Amino acid sequence: MPRLSADRKHLVSFTLNGKPVSGMAEPRMTLSDFLRHEIGATGTHVGCEHGVCGACTVQIDGGLARSCLALAVQTDGCEVRTVEGLSPDNGVTLSILQDEFRNHHGLQCGFCTPGFLMTLDALFRERPDASAEQIRQTLSGHLCRCTGYASIMKAALAAQQRLRGEPRQKAQENSKGGSHA
Amino acid sequence: MKPAPFDYLRVEHIDEALEALRKEGGDARIIAGGQSLMPMLAMRLARPKLLVDIMHVDAMRRIDDDGRTLHIGAAVRQAKLERHPGLAGRQPLLAGALAWVGHAQTRARGTICGSIAHADPSAELPLSLMTLGGSVHLRTRKKRRALAAHEFFAGMMATAKTDDEMIEAVSFPTVLPGTGYAFNEVGRRHGDFAIVACAAVVHANKAMLGIGGVADVPTVRALPLPDAPDFTDALNQYAWDLDARDDLHATARYRRDLIRQLGRRTIEEAARCRA
Numbered sequence: 001m002p003r004l005s006a007d008r009k010h011l012v013s014f015t016l017n018g019k020p021v022s023g024m025a026e027p028r029m030t031l032s033d034f035l036r037h038e039i040g041a042t043g044t045h046v047g048c049e050h051g052v053c054g055a056c057t058v059q060i061d062g063g064l065a066r067s068c069l070a071l072a073v074q075t076d077g078c079e080v081r082t083v084e085g086l087s088p089d090n091g092v093t094l095s096i097l098q099d100e101f102r103n104h105h106g107l108q109c110g111f112c113t114p115g116f117l118m119t120l121d122a123l124f125r126e127r128p129d130a131s132a133e134q135i136r137q138t139l140s141g142h143l144c145r146c147t148g149y150a151s152i153m154k155a156a157l158a159a160q161q162r163l164r165g166e167p168r169q170k171a172q173e174n175s176k177g178g179s180h181a
Numbered sequence: 182m183k184p185a186p187f188d189y190l191r192v193e194h195i196d197e198a199l200e201a202l203r204k205e206g207g208d209a210r211i212i213a214g215g216q217s218l219m220p221m222l223a224m225r226l227a228r229p230k231l232l233v234d235i236m237h238v239d240a241m242r243r244i245d246d247d248g249r250t251l252h253i254g255a256a257v258r259q260a261k262l263e264r265h266p267g268l269a270g271r272q273p274l275l276a277g278a279l280a281w282v283g284h285a286q287t288r289a290r291g292t293i294c295g296s297i298a299h300a301d302p303s304a305e306l307p308l309s310l311m312t313l314g315g316s317v318h319l320r321t322r323k324k325r326r327a328l329a330a331h332e333f334f335a336g337m338m339a340t341a342k343t344d345d346e347m348i349e350a351v352s353f354p355t356v357l358p359g360t361g362y363a364f365n366e367v368g369r370r371h372g373d374f375a376i377v378a379c380a381a382v383v384h385a386n387k388a389m390l391g392i393g394g395v396a397d398v399p400t401v402r403a404l405p406l407p408d409a410p411d412f413t414d415a416l417n418q419y420a421w422d423l424d425a426r427d428d429l430h431a432t433a434r435y436r437r438d439l440i441r442q443l444g445r446r447t448i449e450e451a452a453r454c455r456a
Contacts, residue, residue, distance in 0.1 A: 006186035006230070027189035027232070028222075049182035050220040054286060063260065063289040069219040070290070073189050074212075074234060119286060140371045141284025 004073060012072045016041065017085030025072035031065075032056040034072035035082065043083040045111050047143075054142035057115035058082045064122050083114035086121060097121060097159045106155030108146030115142050120156050124163055132157060184222035191234040195241065198233045198347060199322040205231050206344040214258055216283065216291030217299035241349065246271060250315070250352040259288040259296070259306075271355045273454065274313060274380055277364035278305040284372040294348045297333075300340050303375040303394035305366070307334060311399040312380040312391030313354050317342075320349040337397040360384040363450035365443050366394075369430060376431045377439035381451040388448045390416075395423045395436050406452060407445055416444050 004010045004027050013022035016039065023038030030049075035041045035058075047053035049068045056067040059081040086095040094102065097117055107113045116139065123130055123138050130138070135156050144152060161168065192198045201209050210229040212218055213236055221227040235241060241254035244265055251272055253262060259282055262268065262275075269276040282288055282296065282305050296306040297317060310317070310330040317333040319326050319342055333341050342348065356362070366378040375394035382389040386406050393399040402419050405412050425436035 001191040003231075004189040006188050026186065028184040028186050030184075030219075030223075033183075050223045051216065051287060054284075057286050060290075063258075064286040065290050066216075066286055068223070069215055069287070071189070071212075071215070071219075071232075073191075074215070074236070123285075137371060138285045141286040 001076075010073060012038075012076045014075050014077060015079045017081055023072075027071065027073050029072045030068050031058070031060075031070040031072050031075050031080070032067035034075075035067060035080075038072075041082055041084055043114055045114050047111065052143070053112070054115040054119070055112050057118045057142070059118055059122055062122070064119055081118070081121075083117055086117060095121075096162045097124075097155075100155040100159035100162065101152070104155035104158055105151040106147065107144075107152075112142060112144045112146075116144070116152060120159065124160055128160070128164055130160070135160075182223045184219075185225055185228045187222075187229050188231045189234065190231060191237055193237050193239075195235070195238050195320070195347075195349065196322070198235050198238070199320065199345075201231060201233050202345045202347060203322045209233055211235055211255075211298070211347050213256055213295045214291040215295075216287045217295055217301070235347075246355065248355070250354050251275070252350055252352045253293045254350050255292065255294040255348055257293055259283075259291050259293060260285075262293055263288060272313070272353055272362070273356065274362035274364050274382065275309050275353055277362070278309040278378075278380065281305045281364070281366045281368075281371075281375070281378070294351055297351050298340065298342065298348050300334055300338050300398070301374075302337050302397050302399065303378065305364070305375065305378055305393065308378055308380050308391050308393035308399040309364070310351060310353065311401050312382060312389060315351060315353045317348055318350045318352065319346045321345045321347075325349070331401070334398040357384070359455055361451040361453065361455035363447045363454060365447045365450070367439055367443060374430070377436055377443055379440070379443045379447040381444075381447040383448060383451040383455060388451065390419070390444055390448060392419070392423060392440060392444065395425050395440065404448065407449055412445075416441055419444070 009024035012025045021039050025034050032046045035044050045055040047055035051066045051069045058067045060078050208230040212232045212234050236256050241256040243254045245252040263279045296304050315330050316327045335341050361383040364380045366375045368375050378393040380391040388404045390404050391401045404415050420437040420440035425433035427433050
């Protein structure tokens with residue numbers, strides 16, 4: 001790859017949720033800005049812009065990434081997945097994860113939600129049997145100012161059960177007693 | 182929160198990166214996982230004219246175990262080392278420390294060498310490298326040199342690396358017979374910067390206790406074991422010698438107390454784990 005100069009925009013192409021996309025970016029443009037402003041995929045939310053809040057978390061080549069801590073030009077040729085890719089039928093129905101967030105009040109304002117969803121999606125793919133403690137630790141990389149996290153943990157555990165094909169149970173987090181997010 | 186403009190160069194061979202550093206020196210910065218550098222760019226604490234992306238240099242993605250050290254290339258992500266088969270058996274201190282490095286979301290991108298290069302005084306990987314007595318492998322276009330961790334870390338976010346050098350790899354000594362290892366940390370939340378982090382290596386009746394988050398660089402000191410009569414005084418002296426300061430997260434007094442409590446506990450844990 002030749003040196004990309006700071007004062008020009010350069011072609012960046014990658015796969016977004018299975019479809020090829022491309023746009024123009026200065027080298028300094030973050031992936032989060034590229035997704036939102038160039039591609040128009042505004043499902044990824046941008047909070048702190050320095051890697052703390054977790055709202056902008058996406059998946060790059062299957063691994064988690066803060067999209068504010070990745071450059072668009074670094075992502076050229078990669079496979080990117082965002083919250084828009086979770087629905088099984090392009091937004092008509094919710095994925096299991098999203099459905100359980102709705103069922104369990106896993107969101108209020110919804111700003112942080114895309115990040116939580118992408119982290120849980122990756123976690124349950126890699127470790128379908130992750131313990132509540134492992135889920136909690138993994139979610140520590142996200143901030144939510146509405147829910148107090150307990151309902152997010154409930155949603156995550158309910159989604160995990162459904163993803164593993166187990167019958168639905170209510171409020172399993174509470175039934176264990178004493179475990180809070 | 183937008184970085185200042187810079188050129189971007191993606192290299193596939195280390196020589197291209199070294200040539201760029203030779204030509205541009207301090208105006209160029211290596212970017213690997215970017216999890217330390219990107220926030221610095223966003224806050225404009227760093228304003229390089231050129232970023233050299235080394236993540237596509239295949240030769241630096243390797244983890245090699247030669248029986249005595251784990252040799253970790255500059256493009257090895259933290260998540261890759263975390264999932265390295267048998268890591269906890271080969272170097273339990275490193276395996277223990279990794280769980281405390283940032284969050285799963287940043288470990289998925291961040292590299293081992295990048296954290297070492299950043300040299301944050303509260304970071305777990307520089308502390309682990311210091312405590313284990315590891316080394317940093319530096320390289321320019323013309324020469325290579327290896328520095329012991331204590332020679333490499335020069336101050337808060339400052340290292341002995343020159344502008345035309347890059348870290349090619351770091352090496353961590355692997356587990357030794359009859360030796361125990363442990364790592365502990367206290368932060369406001371899991372994944373936050375450490376208020377105090379402790380790493381301990383115990384062999385025979387001697388402990389090496391590394392402390393991060395207090396002084397400008399991670400420090401290591403030899404101590405007796407907790408059952409020795411002079412242990413409490415020695416650890417207390419260590420806590421005072423680090424010149425802890427008050428900041429937003431903790432008072433100096435709290436930090437000293439953490440060193441005494443967490444330091445003892447970490448040494449005791451390491452002593453119990455002796456193989």
